[in-house]
Amino acid sequence: MNERFPPGVDMRTPSVARMYDYFLGGKDNFAVDRESAGVLLERIPEIITLSLGNRAFLTRAVDHVAQQGVVQYLDLGAGLPTVENTHNVAQRAGRDVRVVYVDNDPVVLVHGRALLTDRVGTAFVLSDIRDVDGILASAEVRALIDLDLPVCLMLVSILHCLPDSDRPFDVVRETLERLPSGSYLIYSHLVSDDSGTATWLTEQMQGFGTPWGRVRSPREAAAAFDGLVPVSAWPDGREEGPRVVDCASWRHPDRSPVERPTDEKTTLWELSGVAVKP
Ligand SMILES: C[S@@+](CC[C@H](N)C(=O)[O-])C[C@H]1O[C@@H](n2cnc3c(N)ncnc32)[C@H](O)[C@@H]1O
Numbered sequence: 001m002n003e004r005f006p007p008g009v010d011m012r013t014p015s016v017a018r019m020y021d022y023f024l025g026g027k028d029n030f031a032v033d034r035e036s037a038g039v040l041l042e043r044i045p046e047i048i049t050l051s052l053g054n055r056a057f058l059t060r061a062v063d064h065v066a067q068q069g070v071v072q073y074l075d076l077g078a079g080l081p082t083v084e085n086t087h088n089v090a091q092r093a094g095r096d097v098r099v100v101y102v103d104n105d106p107v108v109l110v111h112g113r114a115l116l117t118d119r120v121g122t123a124f125v126l127s128d129i130r131d132v133d134g135i136l137a138s139a140e141v142r143a144l145i146d147l148d149l150p151v152c153l154m155l156v157s158i159l160h161c162l163p164d165s166d167r168p169f170d171v172v173r174e175t176l177e178r179l180p181s182g183s184y185l186i187y188s189h190l191v192s193d194d195s196g197t198a199t200w201l202t203e204q205m206q207g208f209g210t211p212w213g214r215v216r217s218p219r220e221a222a223a224a225f226d227g228l229v230p231v232s233a234w235p236d237g238r239e240e241g242p243r244v245v246d247c248a249s250w251r252h253p254d255r256s257p258v259e260r261p262t263d264e265k266t267t268l269w270e271l272s273g274v275a276v277k278p
Contacts, residue, residue: 009106013209016161017105021080023051028080028111036208043200046266049248054188054270057247058156059084061186061274064231064251065152066093070184072151073099074141076129076175077158080108081115086154087122097121098144102135104128129158130166132174150182157270159224160190162213169223176228176277183277185228188247189221193260194267201268218244218259221271228275233257247272 014036018029022037040047075086078101087099098121101112112124123140153175162168192198198215205212222244230243235251245257247270261269
């Protein structure tokens with residue numbers, strides 16, 4: 001990574017954004033991120049596939065929502081720019097797309113401002129997602145997002161960064177309360193059905209000193225969909241099977257939607273789905 005970095009960046013503590021960038025094969029990470037990522041990969045090498053699968057889910061999900069005619073996106077916990085960012089995908093639908101990216105990592109701010117806001121209709125806000133009022137009142141959101149029209153709220157692979165004491169699911173509810181009917185939620189959350197894996201990963205992240213919540217159970221993570229109507233997880237939209245599924249199987253052209261990875265040995269995955277506010 002270019003070693004120019006903004007004040008306030010702690011190069012001795014790994015950051016979730018930079019570790020995730022490393023898992024995706026990116027270059028915007030420091031030695032401390034790669035070392036910590038290596039500790040996780042030694043026990044759970046599937047994290048690479050899981051991260052790539054999560055990013056591919058984001059692409060398919062934004063594409064789906066854009067096809068429904070939604071042109072406004074609020075991407076919370078957006079992460080470092082990568083190959084297919086929200087505006088790149090949504091703008092393929094060919095309409096007047098507007099995207100506000102939000103993240104609390106100062107490195108994401110620098111790269112995000114440079115690369116995510118390279119065209120009219122995109123902006124970046126440095127903020128904690130818990131500050132719902134502050135984000136919605138920001139100059140960037142007021143300039144680009146009409147809160148009387150449907151908005152696609154994106155909380156992709158971020159809520160596990162928030163501990164229970166931060167009431168992560170209240171963030172979802174409070175943000176959606178401010179958006180009109182017909183708005184969408186694109187969501188994924190790191191989950192496990194093996195308490196040993198979940199506890200180990202959470203303890204490692206806490207040991208690194210990185211702000212972190214916890215790996216939750218699929219049932220806990222599904223709370224984000226309370227009061228919403230999840231859309232079909234099949235690419236042809238058929239009305240059968242689970243709708244809140246392993247991200248690798250959501251509307252995948254060659255796979256059936258499954259609630260957990262079919263390989264029993266895989267105990268960590270991203271629970272995911274797309275839902276509409278009635
Ligand atoms: C695993 S990355 C996910 C990036 C992207 N959403 C994706 O799924 O490809 C999680 C991101 O959430 C950000 N993040 C974590 N806690 C946050 C908070 N409280 N407020 C804002 N951003 C946060 C991190 O900086 C990181 O960029």
